[in-house]
Amino acid sequence: MPNSTGTTSCTISSHQCRCFELLSPEDQKFLEDNSVRVRYKKKEIICKQGSFVSHIMHIEKGLAKVFIDNGKNMLVLKIIPSGNLLGLTSISEEFNTYQYSAMAYLDTEIRQIDIAVFRILVGRNPAFAREVIDILSSNNVQITGRFFCLTHKQSFGRMADILLCLSDRIFKTAEFELPLSRQDLAELSGMSSETVIRTLKKFDEDGLIRMEGKNFSVLDYERLRRISETG
């Protein structure tokens, strides 16, 4: 029986997006004919908060962060690995401008799909609409977990969360070379880069992880999970 109170705070959504599989070959072609592929280099801005939305984007390859920014502070809402959609909230015409910006962590390949075409398919294919609903619901749950984490856990719990997420969900292995800087981790965890460094160092000293520059290995999942849970 899964624990009902466990609040995970992963930075990525758990939903396996399979929205295009549900389309007939004709509709897939319809989408394809109204798509373009664009490559972004590391650190390039993919979309900018406040600008008009004309496309929904599908990350084909790479990794991006989605964030909001008021000029003074910035908050990373999530990170999106390949296979996921970006800009889906704008499927609702109420949000015809981006509510957030996105930036490539790595060289990233994106498929831009005309939003009008996307809306047409939602209107005529209930299974597709259903999948959109599932993705939006999943996003809601994910952002909620992250919200809880950043407001109620403290530095060790947050860092444990991020390490677990990176290892389990993004790289899917215990050892990985992290393409993110300490500053990136700071943004993700909502703390200062100094605190990130100190926290990681403590984890290293305590034998929870092994860390050499950008190379990380998770040594003790069990203990990390406990830290994540207790905050």
Add this chain to the structure above:
Amino acid sequence: MPNSTGTTSCTISSHQCRCFELLSPEDQKFLEDNSVRVRYKKKEIICKQGSFVSHIMHIEKGLAKVFIDNGKNMLVLKIIPSGNLLGLTSISEEFNTYQYSAMAYLDTEIRQIDIAVFRILVGRNPAFAREVIDILSSNNVQITGRFFCLTHKQSFGRMADILLCLSDRIFKTAEFELPLSRQDLAELSGMSSETVIRTLKKFDEDGLIRMEGKNFSVLDYERLRRISETG
């Protein structure tokens, strides 16, 4: 031209829910036949995090809070006034248990709609599906704003946000009798009740609001808005 960087952090969604208007009289009857109305008294739990979802709920009258709780900390996700839906993320079968709890702030009347029926309507009525998508998108944007607020604004900004939200969106007047305790405000703003009291007192001293027990009047919207923006 609206400001693209302004992050409002209202506790309620801006979306005017009109999901039932889109249904044909027959479908409305279909829904009606599969609905029940339930009354909750002040402080009663409406739904409990972790339990199975069998209904989607529509607040017909009253006011409720939606929150998550890990036993140690609690976080209010939003407050829902009448005319809004509760439990909509569970339209996705992935989330067959409540991700949050809800509690009535006031005596509240709720219409429970069989979730299977709701799903059938989404499947056969594209306009209805579209409305569900709009609501989910709107929820996403709202929670995001609140997330930013609670992680990056400090006590004065948060309190200003809440007062503006209560006045503009909930009570729709500058003077109101607040049914929430200081402790409730503390939960909403993610701070301690002591800090709430001190912050409100400062606003009162500075002439931004007038406060006598549970009676509030907003005196200076302009200045409150500035405080909300600058954090």
Add this chain to the structure above:
DNA sequence: GGGAATTCCTGATGCAGATCAGTTTTTCGT
């Protein structure tokens, strides 16, 4: 209506983590 129980309020103290002010190491451009 009177005593108990909440809620409201106030001042004192503590602390997690931001900020500041550096030094060292790595990365990058030419």
Add this chain to the structure above:
DNA sequence: ACGAAAAACTGATCTGCATCAGGAATTCCC
């Protein structure tokens, strides 16, 4: 390969808010 710029790291200080501890005012309820 070398110098500059960026990132990583370290210690010292500062601060906003939580927490604690208690008192005053309301509300609740037999």
